[in-house]
Amino acid sequence: MAVTKRKAEMVVTWHERGVDIETTCTVLGVTPQEASAIIRQHAAERERRERAERMRPKFIEPPMF
Numbered sequence: 001m002a003v004t005k006r007k008a009e010m011v012v013t014w015h016e017r018g019v020d021i022e023t024t025c026t027v028l029g030v031t032p033q034e035a036s037a038i039i040r041q042h043a044a045e046r047e048r049r050e051r052a053e054r055m056r057p058k059f060i061e062p063p064m065f
Contacts, residue, residue, distance in 0.1 A: 003034050011035050012042045 003011075007028050014024045021039075025032050 003030055003038065008038045011038045015039050 007030060010028060011024055011030065015021070015035075021032055021035050024030075025035050028035075
């Protein structure tokens with residue numbers, strides 16, 4: 001069963017707010033495996049974005065525009 005983008009966003013939001021995975025799965029109608037996969041994918045994407053931000057050069061002068 002495919003999880004919609006909105007449900008995936010809700011899983012991540014609820015996980016960040018501390019709601020346990022069983023409650024999330026029951027309310028949203030997703031399996032625990034799907035919810036865990038969504039959470040793992042979100043954590044990996046966030047780590048990738050943070051790593052890219054650290055690698056970005058820091059400029060001394062502010063942008064002109």
